[in-house]
Amino acid sequence: MTNHPSSAIPACAWQRPIGLGWEKPYTVRYPSNIDDGPWHGMPLGGFGAGCIGRSHRGDFNFWHIDGGEHVFQNIPSCQFSVFESTNSEENTNSSQAYALSIAIPENGTLTAWKWYPPSENLADKEDKVTPNSQFSTQNSSLLTSQTTGTYHALYPRSWFVYENVLKTQLTCEQFSPIWANNYQESSYPVAVFVWKAHNPTNAPITLSIMLTWQNMVGWFTNASKSPEVKIRDDGSPVYEYQPRLNQSQGNYNFIVENADKIASVMARDGIVTPQEEGEGEWCIATRKHPSVEVFHHTRWNPVGTGNDIWDSFAKDGSLSNIVDTTPANVDEQTGSALAVRITLQPGETLEIPFALSWNFPITEFAEGVKYYRRYTDFFGRGENSAWNLAAIALDEYQQWQQQIQAWQQPILNRGDLPDWFKMALFNELYDLTAGGTLWSAATEKDLYGQFAVLECLDYRWYESLDVRLYGSFGLLMLFPELEKAVMRAFARAIPASDDRTRVIGYYYTIGAESQMAVRKTAGATPHDLGAPNEHVWEKTNYTAYQDCNLWKDLGSDFVLQVYRDFILTGASDRNFLAESWNAIVQTLDYLKEFDLDNDGIPENSGAPDQTFDDWRLQGVSAYCGGLWLAALQSAIAIGNILKTSDKSSENNLDLHTINSQIEKFQTWLSRSLPIYQEKLWNGTYYKLDSESGSDIVMADQLCGQFYTRLLGLPDIVPNECAHSALATVYDACFLKFHNGKFGAANGLHLDGSPENPKATHPLEVWTGINFGIAAFLHQMGMKAEAFQLTEAVVNQIYENGLQFRTPEAITAVGTFRASTYLRAMAIWGIYLVIGEE
Template identity: 65%
Template sequence: MSPSVKIPTCAWTRPIGLGWEKPYTVRYASNLDDGAWHGMPLGGFGAGCIGRSHGGDFNLWHIDGGEHVFQPMPACQFSVFEQSEDQTQAYALSTATPEDGTLGAWTWYPASLADETTGTYHALYPRSWFVYENVLKATLTCEQFSPIIADNYQETSYPVAVFEWTAHNPTDAPLTLSLMMTWQNMVGWFTNALKSPDVKVRDDGSPEYAYQPRIGHSTGNFNQLTGNEQQLAIVLRQPELDRPAEGDGQWAIATRLNPHLYDVFYHTRWNSAGNGAELWTTFSNDGSLLDVDDETPAGDGEQIGAAIAVRFTLKPGQTLTLPFVLSWDFPVTEFAQGVEYFRRYTDFFGRNGQNAWSIARTALKHHRTWQEKIVAWQQPICDRADLPDWFKMALFNELYDLTQGGTLWSAADERDPIGQFAVLECIDYRWYESLDVRLYGSFGLLMLWSALEKAVIRAFARAIPHHDPRDRTIGYYLTIGAESPQAIRKAKGATPHDLGAPNEHVWEKTNYTSYQDCNLWKDLGADFVLQVYRDYLLTGATDVEFLAECWDAVVETLHYLKQFDLDGDGIPENSGAPDQTFDDWRLEGVSAYCGGLWIAALESAIAISTILSKCDRGSAPSTTQSAATFTTWLAQSRAVYTTKLWNGHYHHLDSDSGSNIVMADQLCGQFYAQILGLPNVVEPSHTQITLHTIYDTCFLKFNTYIQTQPLQTQPLVQSSRFQTPSTPHTSQPAPPTPIGAANGVRPDGSPENPNATHPLEVWIGINYGLAAFFLHSGMTAEAWTLIESVVHQIYENGLQFRTPEAITATGTFRAGHYLRAMAIWAVYGVLTNFETSNSETSNSETSTV
């Protein structure tokens, strides 16, 4: 790499363009599998984002909030020209040659081979690097990033990507280089052409709707040269509108001007669907462009692109650094037709969709400051000698989902002074902030952007009193061939499962998922209460106003949940249907998982009532009365929990099913009690014995079992959330290294039911949460062994930047781009005693230009 470029040693690395011999493949045909070519996303929270793979192609487009488009756009590209004394060469810096012959005049960068590299890709979110080697005589490095900065609520929202190029001449003769950025005018492409898509229940029981982006519809779009004495840009735009709709706006590409160091060329209109010769002829000859300034709009069926090139000569030993910027301004997110929100960044740049150049100009002015701030919040972790590099790598890279997870961040208003925020459960299960999942996956948001975390919890608190009586079919029963009961969408007092979906009205119409009747779930109410108290306690224990805002919802949802205590023993019973986060796993009676969460939630509610009483806050029913009620329930629950479930080695899965499974996450409630300083759910000695049993059974014995007796799972016919696998489960051998802890197996590590789904899966987020529990309980060696096994599976098998919910012993995965995996931040929280930056206002020093 160039001498001036410092890449953290803990960054994830992959040879440029090198594929995988056997990457993980999707487990079920109805699940999304775009393949292993994923790289770190670029873009601000809720601004839409793009992804560039380690092959160099821009291939992921989450410009429309909550929607997923994955396909390379060949005209969106960087290219390099190099001239030395004896040769010239030019390459488009992607190893993905267009399969349809588009841009056939271009020469594409050679991919690395197993024994011969053409460079290396590095990623440590929110920064990534391409280091090009062994092809050019120059050493060329590109650092790409967006201003994702901890505890920052302004720049973190910006729709912008910075590409800082560093070129170094290691030879003893001059080298002339030119860097070219090309971009396609895609204004208007990223919105659903089906404005009122029908919602259907697909074969795995989940609701889905059709998404049809307007890709290729460019008629009337045009490109406009602009700039000033220091900067040059091309704005890719459409005719001005009185008010932009979703998909309306601008792109911009830009760079600095410095005639003492380099020459800048441009071409505002070229055929991006042709062979590309109109650019490549001059660029590959001498690194120049024709300086074409043409604002002619695109005709019917026509595609147009723009290009900027920067040419310079390096003396022997000389290094030059220069920036390119990509910005976009699509200010409107539309849910159902007519339900529109402005994005957070519009609070700083306006809402007319005409501000791409202003955003790019701001980036050219402030990108070095942004870099410094990113380094400042990452460096203390990167410098820790007691943490392995692979852990630091995964810790930062799992935050990718805050950009790429269909993220929404609305503009501010009087009720929500920093806007509202939401991240999808995943792209397969396309609904926002699933509460059972974020019980694990929200630690990163809590520790780094705590004001956004509290905004999510406030949205749940507002939703709990609402009632939505619309009937709907429950998908689970369709998958098992049974008649589905009709269930109302949202019962008053029930904690909703999620905050809604992109095709309706997020934050207002909740409980979108219909796979199960979530009004009957036994963990959601407890999950809500625990997250309320956690978010107060772990952000400085000073925000009493937050507790007061949530208190009525805490009381209402606990009373709602208590109605499922049918035998009056203090603990709500599971019904025998999958009625908790393991929603394909039947629990009956008092369960270890839900019962423990219930006890910890009651302790949290009592703690909240004490705080509010001391501050003379809270509302009817009075905090004192509620605390007394909760204390009574708690006394009953504690005795029942241990009596019914403890067997001397672990806690039974539940009291009534007769299952002898050891459940990996059986004491999640105890983990929360420990990190929140609450009274223990179970005796400390029972916790230690249980955790050792879990490690021995669900991790050691399970992995021994799958390596000696690979699972011969048959096609799933009954009791399955998922359709028949697209390939047999025996298509790949068991992994040679441990894959993590299974959710639940018999004491000898074998499956209770070899055709089970959830028990035999390794859930990434559950494993991280379990490892955090191990660490907090003094099982340090076991924790690190477990974490390393999971990180290895993700980052060595093509699952990077699409971390799934689950992997299996046969090399398959389910539900990529999953929220729960950010539970790795719970591990770091335990290591640091959950140190967070408690300021919840922006520390931004830059300003809008």
């Protein structure tokens, strides 16, 4: 316990009154998509270690403990509670106790507990929050006249500030040890909760804080080891995840302590060293101190009335100090609890830390395909890791806070950046924790381990290359070694082939005859690095919505990201370029085969064959053609670097061969550049493509030009044409699309009208694409326009219940598609461009 002053909550943090919902939160566009509702908070946990989420109503409800799998469910027994006893002016004692969530269990459990009152104007019944009848009856004036506190979030930290209910001024800061260029602590499966309690009165206050937790060992693994893969109504491959929720037989809890810490560890009988996914431990811990009392209870019923711990806690803030290590029977569940009781003198402030850790060291993909998680490099693969993690957290949490602040403060101090931008910049990094993230233990081949983030929860495959063209800027700028690990995986996958065939889902959605396609052609750049039910990093191209072997942007995307990662990480890792060179040559040769008229530019086929995979392009397209030109320039630049690098010979690259490959790419580029301008420039903007006859203004038409400028390469289009096209996009796709309220739609006529009112992708606002266009606007000197566009999209996310589940797409009728989407981290591309000014 310390009396360190509380660090100020940054003014730019996102905030919301505790328990306040939305009248009409955005809902999913398609019923088959995941829609957990708006009760999402900042996730806790390290990258690839599994994570949990606690919403601004106080409930722990987001469980990504099994790599790549999603469980959203309030588990009420996992909760903080507070007891307060005060002396009034009449010298009479009064006390109160609350579980600090406004989400009363809907299953009839824990009826003895008293739940924290929500803030005023609680959302309507659509939000499915049970009214707190206890508080409404006793304190109705509070409900209608004031808030009961505020939730703040600025990833990786969030805060609950409790107000107008307790006499104690009480704040909880919660975080995990994540900061830039940190490849150790950022992997830890741990969360710290730092409670700051201040007595503003002139009389002592007795305060007790309790953390209860359910033993969920064994719950988070798929009961079906070989689930059947089906095609969903939107054409995406899916399989059923069946977690073993509530299967607690053999689970037991015990106390571990030393001179200054005490913990309750939750384990399963008979397991010493975990051998399977789902095996491991949970741990809750706190510090001892001579001026405080610590209580415990190692076996209470989390699905009963809750009286077994609430009676004593609500009476005086204590627990009965029961130590019972009896394993749960087949029909039982078990929980554990720790409580800290203090007496605050008038004017006194104390800090009380709690740690929550978990140790589930194994991630299993297909049956028998197992990986150890990155944190095991530092804590081993056996027992006691949860306790060791919690103990380190309690020793080092203040240094962790300082590291996080030191990383964030230079950005927070910038007066040229609006607060809403700083807020979104950090909060969109939530996906590195919550995005089904994988981070494997290090090997001789992969010194930092292998890393991957899902495209999203609905499209559950990893590191979709077209999406990460914009969406990987955050990873690149903050964790460059992880970024390069992802690209190395793609480089290894390009030469591979997989001759298995599967149905292409797109044709299913349009009612056409199903077509079959080979999964992976040698030389084709894969769309993704695989899915959690197979073998991530080894079996690629999991998505079957389209035949990705025919896509015209993936090969270019790969080359651009390799060169980008080299240039923007100091232009010194020549070994990374050498490792990637053969894949670069192979994929560009493969892509050139689609140049059927030999004009230098591969043609789109008339099927959706690029990232806008519902949108048919025909012939040379502005989007894919521009990326091709930029990729050729990048490949030439890489080749010229490798000609003078000793890393070439180390990677068995022949100088004469490299020279001939550079000459080939230069020939293609010289032929392509005038063709692109001749076929697509219409005097105002670049046409969608050369053969469809469409006059649509495509919002992301000049992504290739953006990349060439970003990487210091020659322009692929004249500067005046780029300015004209970008201004046209801003006017037609943003300002004229519902007056700029939602962001820029993907493709509209010059007057802002749609080509096809029933179209999907052209009429959606893609959050990450918008951030990419905003970065281009900044790059071209249109700074005010860039911020106006960015702010419109940020408002859509954070004012409509989409926080910490940012979707791919938003529509003008208040719907979204594909939550928890990778591409939204493109907002770091805006910061990158701003930082160069």
